[in-house]
Amino acid sequence: MSPSSPFNNGDQVEVSKPGHSSTGPYYPATVLRSPAKSKTLVLVEYLTRRSPGNHRRLREFVDRENVRPAPPPERSRRCFRAGDDVDAFLRDSWWFRGTVAGVLEDSMYSVLFPDAARREIVCRQWNLRLHREWNGRDGGSWVPPLEDDQGNLLKWNSVLFVLVLAFMVSGDRLNKKLLDMQTMPCTRKVKERTVKLKFVLRKKPLEVKFETGATVEVTSEEEGYKKSWYVAKIIGSIGSNKFLVEHRNLVTDDGTQPLREEADARHVRPEPPLLLAVNHFKKLEKVDAWYNDGWWEGVIFKVQTGRQYVVYFSTTNEELVFKHSDLRLHQDWINGKWMISPKEDSSAWTVKSSGINLELKDDKPTFSKGMKVEIRSDDEGYQGSWYTAKIVGSSRNDKFLVEYETLRTDDETKPLKEVVDATNIRPCPPEIQRLYPFAVSENIDAWYNDGWWVGRISNILAGSKYVVYFWTINEAFEFDHCNLRPHKEWVDGKWVHASMV
Known part of the structure; x- marks a missing residue:
């Protein structure tokens, strides 16, 4: 990052050690204080590093020459090949540069790292990304450049629909031919439609395989400790359904060493992914x-x-x-x-x-017949989306009959009507025409699939375009400025501006 391109408060960045900008480690962080004029130090808060002696995130001043923007999330999960130049997320703490040495089963790869020991580590697909260098000149750019995914959204919707149908037909057998469709070009234009589907699938519970050294969270059914999770690492497996784990924060009775214990596989889960910092929590959240x-x-x-x-x-x-x-x-x-x-x-x-x-009890607004409102969907895959409708009737137990403006019946002959609980209804937010640009990390609503979806600006592109990340579905898409609006929360009968993280 050149001195002419300062960082702003709230920017998501990665921090490297002096002299290691090409190999890593790259530590994810958030800018808390941008450098003053003619200064070079940036105050950051690490997302994965902790202060010595406690669990709080580490904060420190670093030279901005060792800071670069966080690469935007890729729109789709990438399949790698032997020889690919990648970054691997190690120990759930940092990204480190390596080379794919081999492609293994179950979406796993063998990665060779260019350190003195020439280590070779097995990594899961979601812990890898294509390696890119940040060129801070002329406004900044990534090398190799980010792919231009404009126009590909329809292709992914079509592929996703085919994969879902294949899963229904073949159960757990998603064969390689269908997965290879992800890399096939889409040459046929298909009219885009919004389809809301609900599937009930009966299959075996997903078995998660943890590699030795993986960071996990462990719970217990012991009375007084239910719904509590403790950070640990996998030491080894015991049979087919147990693990030996070593706790990070729990110690033995004499306090001399970390506590080790056996844990049933059903009591072990991966460590949750890091989310961008929440500005404030809400009642009942x-x-x-x-x-x-x-x-x-x-x-x-x-x-x-x-x-x-x-x-x-x-x-x-x-x-x-x-x-x-x-x-x-x-x-x-x-x-x-x-x-x-x-x-x-x-x-x-x-x-x-x-x-x-x-x-x-929360204060609830009074909804009357004919009132224009927005309806929240809590269906899996649609969390964080709101659809415009009008009240056409009411029933008991704080429920209302609504008619959607953009959603249609299955035969598409008339607007969809359904009964909705009052807790999923809010007035339409005031219309605000945003003339000036949105900022990175700003919370917005994006018009997508006939509704407004809550998301966050992850990157600003040329031509008044933005990359928006939706944390509820862990996806990122590109939008024009005209298809975004400032995000507001309906709190205690008032609209509250809640744009920044």
Whole structure:
């Protein structure tokens, strides 16, 4: 990065050691304070490095010559070949440059690293990316350049639909011929349609294979410890359904060494992927709280001043106060994928604390017939999307009959109507014409598949175009400026601007 291209607060970057900008390690980080005029130091907060003696993310000043933008996420999962120049995400902490030495089974690769030991490590596909160098001159560019995926979105929708149908027909046998279609050019133009599908598939639970040294999280069914997860690493496997793990934060009774124990495979999961920092948590939002050397699943019971929260734990029936820095957004490991948990149902949420029943209810707006509203979808694969509709009737138990503006019935002869719970309805946000550009890391709504999807600007392109990352589905797509709007949250009967992370 040249001195003429300073970083901005909130930028997602990668930090390398002096003299190692071509090989790594590259540590993911967020810019907390950009360098002042004629200064060269940047204050960053690492996403994977921790301060000595505690679990908080490490903050430090680094020379901006050792800082580069974080490469934008690739639009699709890449298949690598022997000889490819790649970066591998090692120890869940940093990216390091290597060369693909061999292609293995189960989407795994053997990667050779150019260090003194000439190490060769087996890596999973999702822990690899194509290696690129950052050229900070003339506004900055990646070498090799990022692929121009414009116009390919229809191809991916078509391929995805074929893969889903193949999965229904052949069960667990997704053969190589279908997977190879991902690299085939799309020569036929197909009229784009929005299709919402629900499949009920009966198959064997997905078995996750952990390699020795992999970072995982381990839980227990012991009373008083349910829904708590502890960071550990795999030491080895025991039979077909157990692992020997070594905890990172738990020690033996004498406190002299890390605790090692056997863990059932069903109590072990991968470490959740890092998400961009959350500016603030909302009431009833599911979170994990750092407590007693582990992550405990809870729900935001109350938002306090000073970036503090009261969190309720259903397993222990306790309420505790936590700082913002001691919380993370809760994710669920379901069928081999990480899913962001939806907000708790706020229509009636009761907890028992100190022998007193506390009922917590959100204020709800009054919806009348003919009112134009937006409807939230919580269907898997559609989280974070809102669809414009109008109220055409009401029923009991805070439910309303709505008619969508953009969604149609199966035969596409008339607008789709359905009964929706009031917790999934909000007024339409005020129309704001954004004339000036959006910024990297800004939260926005993108018009996609006949609805508004909550996302985040991950890269700014030429021609008033942007790459938008959707964390609920872990995908990134390109959009024109005219198809984006500022993101707002409907909180306590008011629209609140919530644009930056």
